[in-house]
Amino acid sequence: MSLQSDTAIGSRYESALLWVEDHLRWLLTLPALAVLAAFFVYPVGRAGVLSLYRFDVAGRQFVGLGNYVAILTAGAFWQSLWITAKFMFFAVSLEVGLGIAIAFVLNSQVRFRGLVQTIGLVPLVISPTVVALLWQLLYQNGGVLDSLVAPLTNGPVPWLSDPSIALYALVLPDVWQMTPLVTLIVLAGLQSVPDHVQEAAMMDGAGRMRRLVDVTLPYIKELVVLVLILRIIGTMRVFAKVFVLTRGGPARSTEVISMAMYREAFSYGNYGRASTMALLLLLIAVAITYAFATVSEVEF
């Protein structure tokens, strides 16, 4: 439809159009803001209310801050935070360490770099649920991983059923899936270092290491902070891999915070306690995000 013909249409249409133009900023943003309010703000508020109740066979009972006291004084909550922190520590350090190393390798003399980059996309687009299944198949008794480590062990390894190993068996699929993200981001940063800057430094007599520290690192420093944030946030919310591979077991050795909350709400039906844990986790997430937003200059 030609826009010039708009003027020919009745004045009611015209005044409606004027109203639309006058309120365009809200018409554009309010629908999205309303959805966000309904799915973020309202649930958090609702969690605040739910956290004041106890749910059991007798129905719901107002307990005030009782849930908070119970959770903060019992060991289970802290235990699942500790398990999450361990998972986070091992997964993030391996992903960021390996990811940066591979990025440097790919940035040097490597054939088919484009193809290798494309292959790096493969784990990133697969559902964490499927990733967990891929690894469950590899972890099969007498399966691929068992035969890979056979020279070092006597007999099959109880990857997912030994409480002292299971958490690391969850770290591995996460490392498999997310290391390429670090590699791709850092590699993009390395490739954004202009050749002439490198050449100029070389002309000035800067050795390979000097160039790395004073020329290359400043280019990727911000990116490394960014991937650190992305992975810390990402590992804090790990759920699918735990849900598929161990459901928090054996003996709760892999019960990360999201799994503990899932269990509290949907195995015990205690939405009050689960909501309390949700708000405490929210507090932690806000603190971490705020700390990074303050420390780094990365713009979100």
Add this chain to the structure above:
Amino acid sequence: MATDTQPNRDVSRTLLAGVERIHETLDSYGLVPTVTNGIALLFVVWTLFPVYWMVSGSLRTRSDLLATPPKLVSTALTVGNYPELFAQRPAFYEFLFNSVVVTVGSTALAVLLGTAATYGFVNYEFPYNLGRFHLPFLVLTTRFLPPIVTVIPLYVIFDTAGLLNTRLGLVLAYAAFNIPFVVWMLKGFFAELPDSIVEAAVLDGHTELGAFFKIVLPMVRPGLIAATIFTVINAWNELLFAVILTSNTEAQTLPVALATFKTAYAIQWELLTVAGTIAMAPVLLFAFLVREKLLRGFTMGAVR
């Protein structure tokens, strides 16, 4: 650089000096390309093997797939697992259908609302400024909220609203989670447009709204495509919301079927590999078709 603390710098210097020495030694034997290509090859094998293992598993018999020691290559391939999966109860195609509906619906909604909101945020001043924490920033911070925080109260809310176990409920929830993502991906594209472009279009006789559709949208098309790609992948892959907010084939999606496969179908790896392959195939095909855009998308926000 001057602000770096000394000990930190010493550690990284020592580390780099070590790497540098290895590099020099290799270089003197002319081995650098061999080693870097070797590491790249190792990375490729490590990345592709698990995927190969599942896809090849879907074409094997159970005894062949679970043989000890594992047979890396099978000589007896069969496609029989595929029809067998679809013959199971509950019907597999129902999960597939739910996944398609929820992905398409939530993507359309998230991209539509997200695009409109981004344009609004970039082009107009907004009240409620609290230093860095103005309205658009708050929208973006929701990306950092762990989904488990909202999904538990959401379960209670959905229960009273009658949205539990409906595709509509999942569409709305996924759209909500993807809107901040769309805003984040698009804001750079909108910010790069010259301010005068809408004014010029209005002078040409377009209405402001008309200018948005006819002039602005085509100019941010690459951003729209990238945002759509990521929203589709997010929705197709999501488990947490789906597993909590749905309870049977009315609305359960593929990831739910896969995650609860053991209880739904008993553990039959020859069928589970088929289900896994079917869940991976669309995103892998999609990723291959738009690989350039995906690569840029994953590194965007970082580099731009």
